[in-house]
Amino acid sequence: MTPNVLFAAHPSRWTIYETPLRSAFAELGLSPHLAPDIPPAEVDYIIYTPNAPLQDFSPFTRAKAVLNLWAGVETIVNNPTLTLPLARMVDPGMTQSMTEWVAGHVMRYHLGMDQHIHNPDHLWVPHTPPLASERQVTILGLGALGSAVAEVLLSLGFAVTGWSRREKHVPGVIAHHGSGGLATALAQAEILVLLLPDTPATENTLNTETLARLPKGAFVINPGRGPLIDDEALLDALDRGHVAGATLDVFRTEPLPQAHPFWAHPKVTVTPHVAAETRPTTAARVIAENVRRGEAGEPFLHLVDRRSGY
Incomplete structure (x- = not known):
């Protein structure tokens, strides 16, 4: 039939x-x-x-x-x-676009590209970034997308740590799981990538307490889901200099309201939900x-x- x-x-x-x-x-x-x-x-x-x-x-x-x-x-x-x-x-097409978007923004932060792209005072400040192998990237969420992103970052030479709610094994990734594992994973995250699903258990995964566990000067990249982040807590961490920058592709309300502080914040890059389609x-x-x-x-x-x- x-x-x-x-x-x-x-x-x-x-x-x-x-x-x-x-x-x-x-x-x-x-x-x-x-x-x-x-x-x-x-x-x-x-x-x-x-x-x-x-x-x-x-x-x-x-x-x-x-x-x-x-x-x-x-x-x-x-x-x-x-x-x-x-x-x-x-x-597979969506997975590829996600890996390309994340890899691009990880490299941007790793190489310190913003200080050269936005340099209105024409400052000549030589700075040689570390090698990728000397940079710790942490991925929260090791499902299909998180695992694919980890594979690409590993191929670029980055040291990759991952975290998931349940135990996962991804070749080459130092994987943690559970509430205790989250604290360990965050403590190593010079660049943090959020690829968790949106569930009651994952809402506000990044909040005042968990943001404080990041190394000072860490960068946050969120192409996962808007509710994963407590917006006010992130803005506070940015204003205090504990978090050096954030690139956000997803938000609690989309399109992101024009009056939202993320638009005007000098340390935030807003992209209009384009990481993966x-x-x-x-x-x-x-x-x-x-x-x-x-x-x-x-x-x-x-x-x-x-x-x-x-």
Whole structure:
């Protein structure tokens, strides 16, 4: 039987994803009925984004899975009508863009590039940075994205420490876990990268207490989730000089309000949530593979653990 695949992501995405999805299905020898307007009782798979109009999943009585186009699922994971298996997006294209963005900003801080890019007084102050092997980078979050970022930074020669809530093993990374491990990981972080999911357990991971554990002069890079940081605590650490600079790509409210202090702070770089975006061509292949697996009775990829929230 030909499966019915409902495209229930935000309507603006249909014209962007239709062709890549059909191509990805064809690559796997599949020809499902793919459309944005299939009656709920006839739907086998739901392609989804949390900002879509669909919020009540109870009419989809025969559906086998909800396949998210985003990595983040925090706004739908607790939807009481969503009892179907939920797969988050682990997109190779998105992973590559994240590693490029993080590597670029790590190198920027490592090399001290800002003092040369912004030098209105034309000061000639020679400074030779340490080698990458002499610079400690710490990554909070060793999931798919964190592990990929660690691999790239290791290839550049950086000494990489990681932390995760549960024990993880990433080749070449000194990995810590649990509450005790967080303190140890932070104490070594000359450059700190946040790649944790947004859950109640990770909110305000960086707060007054944890920021104080960073070495004086550390840099903070957050392409993960806005709620990971207590904004006021970070601003205070920046103003006191304990944190030397921060590059932030994600925020509690987006777009970042014009009046927010981050915009005007001389030690903060704001980027407009551009570190990682789902790429239609590569993401479509992930979706198609999960439909193939569902039809073959195989386990779905990247299923969300409802208890942990990701």
